[in-house]
Amino acid sequence: MITRRNLITSGAMIGAAAVARSALAALPEPAYPGGAGTEPPPLPPSGRPFHPVVTLNGWSAPWRMNDGWKEFHLVAEPVERELAPGMTARLWGYNGQTPGPTIEAVEGDRLRIFVTNRLAEHTTVHWHGILLPSGMDGVGGLTQPQIPPGKTFVYEFTVGKSGTFMYHPHADEMVQMAMGMMGFLVVHPRDPAQRRVDRDFVFLVNAFDIEPGAAVPKVATMTEFNMWCWNSRVFPGIDHLAVRRGDRVRIRMGNLTMTNHPIHLHGYSFTVTGTDGGWVPASAQWPEVTVDLPVGAMRAIEFVAYAPGDWAFHCHKAHHTMNAMGHNVPTMIGVDQSTAARKMTSLIPGYMAMGQAGMADMAEMQMPLPHNTLPMMTGTGPFGPIEMGGMFSVVKVRDGLARGDYRDPGWYRHPPGTVAREWTGS
Known part of the structure; x- marks a missing residue:
């Protein structure tokens, strides 16, 4: 598997063509491991200046300038991704991770993106939302030959407008996107x-459908997913978004699932920008x-962080804020299960009846999984x-964060008298 470190030598696979040979030189290391708790990466010494983004649980792709071209290198390959502590999935992605690294460019940049295929089947890359020559659009069989296993193709185009975009395959699309092949593309x-x-x-x-005990998603699933993810992570494995009180905050989101997502932020109203x-x-x-996030679409929202606190940020479809859900599970609210539980315990030691008063006990019981x-x-x-x-x-808004220090500040300390409490009549 390609790591970020040995990615710098992965260009050795590229053939004899002069433009492809230029990828043999070492690409710069990724500037940082990514995440909301760190500063964005420092800018390389060349290229147009911009204000970098922060990829949740991810990182931005390195590049180099070569005769006026901004060059990137993506390697399509099998990867392992920790969805949250305690669960690792075997997926497909780019450069050792799913989603792949965020590609950042500036209006007017001439992009040259090398794509090396280390999957067992062919692939392509489609640059979703980017206006470019038809032959660079990445639809296998229609606008280009498929990229065979072991080969490297090059995409070249100029980005003409700033905005929020993404990349993903247009080859065996159902399988490859269901396995995690996607990435963000930001044009500043x-x-x-x-x-x-x-x-x-x-x-x-x-989203993925991964049965308990398994590690590979069921790629033919159309609706009954059980791992609803942001950047191939689930709570509690998703980075918190740490901001300083008074910051202007932008959150860009893209949807490559099979359904829409109403994304809700507590404590604030925002504008869709x-x-x-x-x-x-x-x-x-x-x-x-x-904000409703439709299938195959991107949204950018903005707000000024004026209210300190720990503010929940989530999809408002209740079953999308749960992990490893079962389907066709009966509702047991109000059902006396005591007799059945005693009989089951004699057959299955450790059996526990659940759901008589709701499912909240699932979050507290230390059940074997x-x-x-x-x-x-x-x-x-x-x-x-x-x-x-x-x-x-959680969006964590804080007073007193030192400029440039966006490490996770821990849980919010509520001022006295500002937490809901039991009413005792006084």
Whole structure:
């Protein structure tokens, strides 16, 4: 498997053509391991300046300038991805991870992207939302030959407008995207001061159907997914979004699942400022606390972080904030299971009846689980079980963060008298 370190020599596979030989030189190391708790990566010494994004649980791709071209290298390959502590999936991705590294460019950049295929089948890359020559669009059989296993193809195009985009295969698409092959592509304005924000987060919404004890997704699943992910991670494995009070914050999201997602932020209203079609003019932007993220689409939202606290940020489809769900499970609310439980315990030691009063006890009971799976509801906060999973994270707004220090600040310390409490009549 390609790691970030040995990626710098992976260009040795490229053939004799002069343009392909240019990829033999060492690509720069990824600037940082990614995540909301760190600063964005420092800019390389060449290329147009921009304000980098922060990829949740990810990183931005390195590049080099070569005779006016900004060159990147993607390696399509099998990868392993920890969905959350306690569960690792065997997936496909790019450069050792799913999603692949975020590609960042600037309006007017001439991009040259080498794609090496280390899968067992052919692939392509489609640059979703980018306007480019038809032959660079990445639809196998229609606009280009498929990239065979072991071969490297090169894509060359100029990015003409800033915005929020993504990349994914258009070859055996059902399988390859179901296995995790996707990545983010951000094009920044030519003027770094235009649309400037203090924190610019990005993540892709994806989903897997992985049975308890297994590690490879069922790629033929159409609706009954059990791992609802942001950047191939589920709660509590998704990075928190740490921001300083007063920061202007942008969150860019793309949806490559089989359904829409109403993404909801607590504590704030925000404006919808972008789609994969481009930036929304100021006169047409609209306020929301929940934005619907359609299938195959991108959305960018913005707000000013004026209210300190730990604010939940999640999909509002309740079954998308749960892990390892079962299907066709009967509702047992109000059912006396005591007699049946005694009989079952004599046959299956350790058997536990659940659901008579609801399912909240799932988050507190230390039940033995099958190998390589996660509890349906999990996570612990300052007041006990959070009872979430899947597409859930926390926007942590804080006073007093040193400029440039966006490490996770821990849980919020509420001022006295500002926490809901039991009423005792006084």
